[in-house]
Amino acid sequence: MVVDKKSNLNTPLHVAVIMDGNGRWATSRGLQRLIGHRRGVDRVRDVVRVCPDYGVKYLTLFAFSTENWKRSEEEVVGLMRLFKRYIQAEATKLMADKVRVRFIGDRTRLDKDLRDLMLALEQQTAENDHLHMTVAINYGGRDELKRATQAIARQVQAGTLDPSEIDEVTISQNLDTSFLPDPDLVIRTSGEFRTSNFLPWQSTYSEYAFVQEEWPDFTPGIFARVLEDVSSRERRFGRVAAQ
Numbered sequence: 001m002v003v004d005k006k007s008n009l010n011t012p013l014h015v016a017v018i019m020d021g022n023g024r025w026a027t028s029r030g031l032q033r034l035i036g037h038r039r040g041v042d043r044v045r046d047v048v049r050v051c052p053d054y055g056v057k058y059l060t061l062f063a064f065s066t067e068n069w070k071r072s073e074e075e076v077v078g079l080m081r082l083f084k085r086y087i088q089a090e091a092t093k094l095m096a097d098k099v100r101v102r103f104i105g106d107r108t109r110l111d112k113d114l115r116d117l118m119l120a121l122e123q124q125t126a127e128n129d130h131l132h133m134t135v136a137i138n139y140g141g142r143d144e145l146k147r148a149t150q151a152i153a154r155q156v157q158a159g160t161l162d163p164s165e166i167d168e169v170t171i172s173q174n175l176d177t178s179f180l181p182d183p184d185l186v187i188r189t190s191g192e193f194r195t196s197n198f199l200p201w202q203s204t205y206s207e208y209a210f211v212q213e214e215w216p217d218f219t220p221g222i223f224a225r226v227l228e229d230v231s232s233r234e235r236r237f238g239r240v241a242a243q
């Protein structure tokens with residue numbers, strides 16, 4: 001299926017994805033959960049490849065939440081290793097495809113090797129603008145709002161910001177996502193109907209698409225179907241329907 005970006009004005013520009021279901025995909029096949037995560041990385045490659053054709057300029061992926069530390073050490077270590085391997089293996093291709101990569105989330109809890117790789121990839125891809133890819137690692141919406149509040153409080157304490165000047169823009173600018181437009185669409189795979197602490201401030205007016213398929217089964221065809229469905233929705237932003 002092809003999404004014709006020229007004829008459809010409502011194609012989402014910024015798509016955020018809660019990539020869920022890797023573990024269940026694996027265990028239902030008698031495989032280790034980490035095999036599911038590995039298969040999930042293959043789907044990330046596919047989605048990144050088709051975004052420009054589908055008219056998507058910003059892609060934000062939820063890879064690891066502030067709550068995911070509660071999983072077994074084996075799974076957490078395996079995921080961190082997978083993030084490192086993805087960055088190392090993918091840098092050349094991301095450069096060739098002109099993808100700019102940035103990360104959101106609290107990096108202080110990540111190990112130095114991973115932090116260094118993340119920073120190097122951000123710097124290496126900084127001039128690319130075919131697709132803006134943002135990966136959320138150790139990201140939690142409440143944690144992000146807490147850190148933003150601390151940053152704003154420090155500006156007030158330093159005397160550079162008056163409390164009466166704090167508005168919605170101030171808050172947006174102090175979030176990890178300050179460089180991003182709000183997501184037009186949030187997709188969650190694996191049939192779960194919740195947001196799990198993903199972009200709470202940014203997604204207040206986003207469209208949501210909940211798909212049954214687990215993330216390792218999320219093909220470009222399914223992505224196209226979701227985009228097509230969302231393109232026909234009318235977003236009113238509190239106004240009344242267009243006449």
Ligand code: IPE
Pocket residue numbers: 019020021022023024025063064065068079190
């Ligand atoms: C999503 O898949 C990836 C991460 C949260 C890291 P899950 O690992 O949550 O898979 P399920 O939901 O247990 O099947």
Ligand code: IPE
Pocket residue numbers: 018019020021062063064065067068192194196
């Ligand atoms: C959300 O999935 C986090 C990521 C996709 C990285 P979870 O699997 O952690 O969410 P819950 O626990 O089902 O809400």
Ligand code: MG
Pocket residue numbers: 020021022
């Ligand atoms: Mg899950």
